[in-house]
Structure formats: C-alpha cells, structure tokens
Amino acid sequence: MKVNKNSWHYKALTGKFLGIEGLYELHVSNSLCIYFWQVFLMISWRGFFWLLLFPILISFLFVIPLTSLFAWINTGVFLQNAMGLEILAAWLVSGVLTGLGYSIYKVRKWWSKVEYTKSNKDPNLIMEYIKAKKHKLCPIIEFTEDK
Numbered sequence: 001m002k003v004n005k006n007s008w009h010y011k012a013l014t015g016k017f018l019g020i021e022g023l024y025e026l027h028v029s030n031s032l033c034i035y036f037w038q039v040f041l042m043i044s045w046r047g048f049f050w051l052l053l054f055p056i057l058i059s060f061l062f063v064i065p066l067t068s069l070f071a072w073i074n075t076g077v078f079l080q081n082a083m084g085l086e087i088l089a090a091w092l093v094s095g096v097l098t099g100l101g102y103s104i105y106k107v108r109k110w111w112s113k114v115e116y117t118k119s120n121k122d123p124n125l126i127m128e129y130i131k132a133k134k135h136k137l138c139p140i141i142e143f144t145e146d147k
Contacts, residue, residue: 001032001128001139004146009039009125012046033138036129061091 003010013028013035029035132138 001123002142002144003035003123003125005143006146010143013039013042028143030141031138032129032132032141035141036125039125065091 005011010028029038128139
C-alpha cells in the first residue's frame with residue numbers, strides 16, 4: 001500500500017498539529033495495522049489535550065475579566081486591579097481579527113492547491129485497515145512524496 005507523505009493522516013502523525021509535536025519519521029510504522037493505531041491514538045491524544053487546555057485558557061482569559069466586569073456593573077465601582085472591560089475588549093477584537101485573517105489565509109492556500117482530477121485520490125486509511133483485518137494480513141506501507 002502506498003501512503004502519500006502529504007496526506008492528512010501522515011501530517012497529523014508526524015507534523016506539528018494544533019501546537020503539539022508529532023512523531024519523528026523514524027518512529028512511523030511500515031505496517032498498516034500499527035500505522036492505523038498510531039494515527040488514531042495521536043488524534044485522540046491531541047483532542048484530549050485540547051479539551052483540557054481550552055477550559056483553562058478560557059477561564060484565565062475570559063472568566064476572570066468577566067467576573068470583574070460584572071462586579072463593576074453591580075457595584076458601580078471600577079476596581080484598579082480589575083480591568084475586565086479593557087481586557088475582554090482587547091481579547092475579543094484581537095481574536096476576531098486574527099481568526100478572520102488566518103481563515104482567509106487558509107482558504108486561499110487551500111483553494112490554490114485544489115486539483116480537479118480524481119486520479120490522485122489516496123487510498124482510504126480506514127477502509128484499507130478494515131480490509132487488512134478481514135484478510136488477517138497487514139500490508140507493508142510505502143511512503144511516497146507525490147503531490
């Protein structure tokens with residue numbers, strides 16, 4: 001079986017994805033069965049990591065400023081150390097502008113690489129794994145650098 005090094009699962013396994021480093025190319029298995037589980041566990045680990053990181057990040061960046069903002073609204077006294085409105089406004093504006101700019105960049109980058117031929121289609125990793133399990137034989141993977 002041939003796996004392209006530009007495929008999403010190879011990049012998710014070896015590259016930096018959502019801020020988490022992947023495996024070195026030497027640690028990627030040549031067996032389809034092991035490769036499938038490496039991809040599955042790496043994606044699961046990254047999802048678990050971000051499910052823990054985002055609530056902590058949001059609590060420090062939004063809940064604390066919002067708490068001080070609501071205290072200011074209820075009491076009418078703006079505390080020196082609680083600059084909720086300024087912090088919240090700065091984070092919201094910078095987050096929206098950064099997200100919008102990054103989204104436009106990614107869409108333009110993706111759109112310029114779109115090819116309209118179906119001949120370059122990579123084999124489906126999940127279907128190949130199911131076929132291998134059915135035949136009780138895990139094929140050797142050959143990694144290619146085709147575009």
